[in-house]
Amino acid sequence: xxxxxxxxxxxxxxxxxxxxxxxxxxxxxxxxxxxxxxxxxxxxxxxxxxxxxxxxxxxxxxxxxxxxxxxxxxxxxxxxxxxxxxxxxxxxxxxxxxxxxxxxxxxxxxxxxxxxxxxxxxxxxxxxxxxxxxxxxxxxxxxxxxxxxxxxxxxxxxxxxxxxxxxxxxxxxxxxxxxxxxxxxxxxxxxxxxxxxxxxxxxxxxxxxxxxxxxxxxxxxxxxxxxxxxxxxxxxxxxxxxxxxxxxxxxxxxxxxxxxxxxxxxxxxxxxxxxxxxxxxxxxxxxxxxxxxxxxxxxxxxxxxxxxxxxxxxxxxxxxxxxxxxxxxxxxxxxxxxxxxxxxxxxxxxxxxxxxxxxxxxxxxxxxxxxxxxxxxxxxxxxxxxxxxxxxxxxxxxxxxxxxxxxxxxxxxxxxxxxxxxxxxxxxxxxxxxxxxxxxxxxxxxxxxxxxxxxxx
Amino acid sequence: xxxxxxxxxxxxxxxxxxxxxxxxxxxxxxxxxxxxxxxxxxxxxxxxxxxxxxxxxxxxxxxxxxxxxxxxxxxxxxxxxxxxxxxxxxxxxxxxxxxxxxxxxxxxxxxxxxxxxxxxxxxxxxxxxxxxxxxxxxxxxxxxxxxxxxxxxxxxxxxxxxxxxxxxxxxxxxxxxxxxxxxxxxxxxxxxxxxxxxxxxxxxxxxxxxxxxxxxxxxxxxxxxxxxxxxxxxxxxxxxxxxxxxxxxxxxxxxxxxxxxxxxxxxxxxxxxxxxxxxxxxxxx
Numbered sequence: 001x002x003x004x005x006x007x008x009x010x011x012x013x014x015x016x017x018x019x020x021x022x023x024x025x026x027x028x029x030x031x032x033x034x035x036x037x038x039x040x041x042x043x044x045x046x047x048x049x050x051x052x053x054x055x056x057x058x059x060x061x062x063x064x065x066x067x068x069x070x071x072x073x074x075x076x077x078x079x080x081x082x083x084x085x086x087x088x089x090x091x092x093x094x095x096x097x098x099x100x101x102x103x104x105x106x107x108x109x110x111x112x113x114x115x116x117x118x119x120x121x122x123x124x125x126x127x128x129x130x131x132x133x134x135x136x137x138x139x140x141x142x143x144x145x146x147x148x149x150x151x152x153x154x155x156x157x158x159x160x161x162x163x164x165x166x167x168x169x170x171x172x173x174x175x176x177x178x179x180x181x182x183x184x185x186x187x188x189x190x191x192x193x194x195x196x197x198x199x200x201x202x203x204x205x206x207x208x209x210x211x212x213x214x215x216x217x218x219x220x221x222x223x224x225x226x227x228x229x230x231x232x233x234x235x236x237x238x239x240x241x242x243x244x245x246x247x248x249x250x251x252x253x254x255x256x257x258x259x260x261x262x263x264x265x266x267x268x269x270x271x272x273x274x275x276x277x278x279x280x281x282x283x284x285x286x287x288x289x290x291x292x293x294x295x296x297x298x299x300x301x302x303x304x305x306x307x308x309x310x311x312x313x314x315x316x317x318x319x320x321x322x323x324x325x326x327x328x329x330x331x332x333x334x335x336x337x338x339x340x341x342x343x344x345x346x347x348x349x350x351x352x353x354x355x356x357x358x359x360x361x362x363x364x365x366x367x368x369x370x371x372x373x374x375x376x377x378x379x380x381x382x383x384x385x386x387x388x389x390x391x392x393x394x395x396x397x398x399x400x401x402x403x404x405x406x407x408x409x410x411x412x413x414x415x416x417x418x419x420x421x422x423x424x425x426x427x428x429x430x431x432x433x434x435x436x437x438x439x440x441x442x443x444x445x446x447x448x449x450x451x452x453x454x455x456x457x
Numbered sequence: 458x459x460x461x462x463x464x465x466x467x468x469x470x471x472x473x474x475x476x477x478x479x480x481x482x483x484x485x486x487x488x489x490x491x492x493x494x495x496x497x498x499x500x501x502x503x504x505x506x507x508x509x510x511x512x513x514x515x516x517x518x519x520x521x522x523x524x525x526x527x528x529x530x531x532x533x534x535x536x537x538x539x540x541x542x543x544x545x546x547x548x549x550x551x552x553x554x555x556x557x558x559x560x561x562x563x564x565x566x567x568x569x570x571x572x573x574x575x576x577x578x579x580x581x582x583x584x585x586x587x588x589x590x591x592x593x594x595x596x597x598x599x600x601x602x603x604x605x606x607x608x609x610x611x612x613x614x615x616x617x618x619x620x621x622x623x624x625x626x627x628x629x630x631x632x633x634x635x636x637x638x639x640x641x642x643x644x645x646x647x648x649x650x651x652x653x654x655x656x657x658x659x660x661x662x663x664x665x666x667x668x669x670x671x672x673x674x675x676x677x678x679x680x681x682x683x684x685x686x687x688x689x690x691x692x693x694x695x696x697x698x699x700x701x702x703x704x705x706x707x708x709x710x711x712x713x714x715x716x717x718x719x720x721x722x723x724x725x726x727x728x729x730x731x732x733x734x735x736x737x738x739x740x741x742x
Binding site: 168211213234235239244256262 | 480498500529540545675677678679684694712
């Protein structure tokens with residue numbers, strides 16, 4: 001038996017910084033089987049317990065060991081509506097793989113890579129999803145990101161006629177506009193959406209709920225329930241001088257231009273700022289995505305993060321890949337001013353930080369070091385500081401209870417303060433992960449099913 | 458979907474299009490905008506709604522051919538379809554209860570001023586419309602303004618039609634001579650800045666319709682951010698109309714030039730149809 005984790009084949013760093021194609025190339029059958037054979041099928045299944053949607057991980061890995069790949073896919077798919085996506089973007093080191101008992105014995109089983117393998121193999125074979133008998137009831141899903149797609153998939157599997165409303169011209173939410181092609185190819189997202197369409201889900205694009213139609217109008221149009229998976233799309237800024245200069249972008253803007261509008265393509269109609277020296281402020285996945293996009297557009301890039309490397313919230317693999325691509329990191333550094341010359345960015349004034357006692361998030365609170373002000377050269381600054389929930393639904397839905405920054409109030413099963421209206425994902429929790437949003441979408445779908453069956457709706 | 462029902466040239470570079478878009482037409486009101494894409498590779502173009510017809514399920518937009526995206530849009534003819542149209546976006550104009558109002562439009566901004574004049578006229582307000590252009594050749598919507606406004610003043614920078622000069626001249630006379638509840642202004646940023654300066658000493662509430670660069674139109678990109686009264690606002694969800702006396706126009710002007718190099722290259726690629734629009738409505742240097 002093989003002892004250490006099978007490495008993932010990747011595009012070489014010096015090649016991949018010249019293109020937007022996928023970095024990780026995926027296991028072949030042989031690699032997948034070897035990796036699966038490392039699984040000890042331990043009794044306690046800590047991996048399944050650590051999975052936000054409870055995928056029966058040892059079971060699907062056992063199928064791979066025996067070459068029963070399609071069966072492995074069915075096991076994953078039973079609990080996870082978007083396995084090809086999650087295999088690529090989940091923070092496995094903090095979930096399934098983080099709890100694997102083989103940590104010190106050659107490294108945890110590469111569960112994410114195996115999940116991706118079975119999903120990609122299934123897609124290449126072209127399987128058709130099974131259709132449930134129609135229940136005769138309609139459900140509206142607002143937003144086609146991870147929460148909405150998971151909710152729609154679960155409801156369609158239970159026989160509901162599901163219509164998904166999307167504000168943009170493409171479905172997928174953050175999977176389409178946020179996560180870059182080199183980390184999540186858009187064909188994967190399109191495959192998942194096509195699979196839902198085959199199950200009978202209808203997608204209505206260019207429909208901004210809260211403007212084009214309101215939630216109460218959806219109910220009046222005969223939707224028994226409405227699920228709000230509108231995400232957290234509103235970018236946060238630092239409120240420092242110079243932040244509105246030319247050359248300062250929210251990561252959302254920068255990534256949307258690149259991912260949704262394909263601004264990196266030669267003849268694209270949508271522009272993207274071509275910078276020489278980029279500072280990306282933040283340490284999450286979005287910061288890594290923005291930094292790596294800027295690198296691919298030819299810039300020298302530094303990630304400026306106020307805590308230390310240990311606290312970086314980004315997936316470990318993204319940080320490693322960013323480093324390999326020549327991206328620099330300035331840890332314990334916090335911007336205090338964007339420096340400008342005639343309205344254009346010319347630098348970033350920063351202070352050094354030190355870590356004190358843990359704060360509410362459990363991470364050590366950074367504080368500024370007196371007299372540590374220093375300037376960094378930059379002609380572009382990208383703010384990747386997290387996002388707040390989209391305000392439109394809250395503003396236009398009477399009786400919908402909101403919290404702090406405009407998060408929709410919902411219980412653990414997605415029930416909001418309005419009967420027949422459910423919510424889940426970043427719209428409820430604030431910015432989090434794809435898999436947590438999917439888990440919430442799925443739980444809400446079950447609550448909707450329950451409430452319809454019990455006659456509440 | 459999104460079939461173009463009518464296309465009409467208003468001047469050499471300004472075009473009116475009526476497009477089938479029932480979902481956007483349903484709730485469309487004066488002051489709001491739509492975002493459309495000409496084709497599958499197209500840029501998302503925000504355009505203020507010039508008119509809407511719920512019964513026909515259409516919205517009408519007026520655009521100026523200024524860059525690559527509007528050139529692509531202009532290649533489409535009646536009977537053909539635009540790839541996408543989303544709306545209505547933004548908040549409607551707050552016109553309720555206003556009795557006497559001046560509406561100042563500049564250049565292609567007059568396309569947006571017109572539905573506002575219409576809405577005010579329909580609610581029985583006394584409306585003074587002022588429309589400014591660079592030169593006679595590019596004057597648009599003159600008949601429509603004359604028909605709907607109680608008083609109408611036309612200016613051109615070069616004096617080839619109407620009054621010789623910029624929109625602030627008739628505006629100053631109006632507010633000097635009578636009491637007004639509000640002044641709305643829609644047009645190039647320098648023009649709106651000077652309209653705001655003209656009304657400020659009179660303390661007349663003045664509202665500017667902002668049209669910054671944006672992508673999604675739903676609050677996500679932060680690209681359309683403006684400083685209004687020292688606070689950050691997103692034109693797409695907080696506006697597009699703001700208190701003109703509080704807007705940092707110089708910052709807005711600087712931000713509007715973020716992609717000028719790209720835009721110039723795109724124009725060169727497409728053709729030389731482009732006409733400068735920045736100075737329409739008057740020169741204010």
